[in-house]
Every structure is written in structure tokens, then in C-alpha cells.
Amino acid sequence: MEMPEEIVIARRFRGPIDSGNGGYVSGRVAAFVDGPAEVTLRRPPPLDRPLRVEREGERVRVLDGEARVAEAGPAEVDVEVPAPVSYAEAEEARERHVRFDVEGFSECFTCGQREDGLQIHAGAITGRELEHAAPWLVEEASPEIVWAAIDCPGAYAVGGPGRGEVVLGRMAAEVLRVPSPGERCVIVAWPLGEDRRKLYAGTALFAEDGELLARARQTWIAPRPAS
Secondary structure, three states: OOOOEEEOOOHHHEOOOOOEOHHHHHHHHHOOOOOOEEEEEOOOOOOOOOEEEEEEOOEEEEEEOOEEEEEEEEOOOOOOOOOOOOHHHHHHHHOOOOOOOOHHHOOOOOOOOOOOOOOOOOEEOOOOOOOEEEEEEOOOOOHHHHHHHOOHHHHHHHOOOOOOOOEEEEEEEEEOOOOOOOOEEEEEEEEEEEEOOEEEEEEEEEEOOOOEEEEEEEEEEOOOOOO
8 A cells, every 4th residue: 555645844944934935835846747847836835744745647736634735737837038147237136135024924945034044135137127136056956946946036026126925826837957056046037917916927047157947937926905
């Protein structure tokens, strides 16, 4: 009898304080899919407890008890990636990063200030309307870390000044190459339109020489207006 497949999202990989970072969790779920994958997050991913993985053909579901946390399947990542910017330009863009000091996101694995996080801080690119960039000096690397790295910059691209309170609803990504520890990389993010509370973004990861390492298409969900 086969043992059920499980994943556990360790607290280190939190986004909001009490749930998993959307990009990292999506990367963990995408690992059960061959090739590029699209992951839909149905509820905040819980931390530090086993989540059951169920397969149905090429699709997978991740459940917390009977509650559906996420689902995923094969995807084409049909985004037109803009030209890369230099590492120096990305460092300059980082200086225009607008901190989003809301407790729920203050410890985000990707864009927070934690020493054990990625500390990827995107800001507007000079001369590139609406596009954002961030430098990333890679200290650890895996496909799910790449998914995390190209997660939050998209929120800054659609969030107006700063990140906004948007949360990741869906992410389709293709990782072409995982960078090695010590590499200097650049993340670029740009808006792709909106539909009421749904905000769309594209993100891409480049090596310092401009090689495209990963790309993603994202759907962010804005909070409901206060009644």
C-alpha cells in the first residue's frame, strides 16, 4: 500500500505571518507537475503541519484535512518578457523600494527584512514606465526558491506605491535554469492589466549577463473594499 504524499511548509517560509509565502508554496506544489505549471492557491497555506497531496492525472491537489489549499497542473507561461536591466540598474531601482509596513507582511520570506529571508526589494526602474526591478545575490537555490524570488516583485508592480495588501491567487511559472549560490541575478516585474479585484502581473528572473532564468504570470487579489 502506497503511503500518501505530503508536504510541510516550515515557518521560515511564511509570507503573511501566519501562512506560507505564496510563491514558495506554489513552487513546492509545482514540483509535482512535469514542466511549467500553474498553481492556484485556494486558502492561506498553513505552516508546520502535513498537507496531503492527491494526484488525478496530470493535476494535483493539496489538502489540509478536507479543505483544499492549492491545486496545480501543466501550463504554458505565455508572457512577453521585457528586456533585462543591468545589476547596477536593479540596485538603483531597489533604492526606490517603498516599504509596506503592515504587520501581516512584515516578515515575508521574499520581501521582508529578515536575515533568513531573500530580502528582494523591488522598486521602479528609471525610464521604464510601470516596470519594477530588484537585485538578488543568490545564497541558496532550488526551484521553489526561484518561485519565491519571482513572487513578491509582481505585487509591487500592481500595488501602486508599495506592495499594497494584495495576495497571490494564481501563479504560472517556468524555471529554465536554477541559479547557483553566489550568482548575481535581477528580477523584473510589470503589470498586465486588471479586472475588478484581480490584478495581473508578469515577472522574470535574469542572470547578470541577461540570460532568462525564469518567467511567471500572476493573478493578485485585492482585498474587498470596507463596507
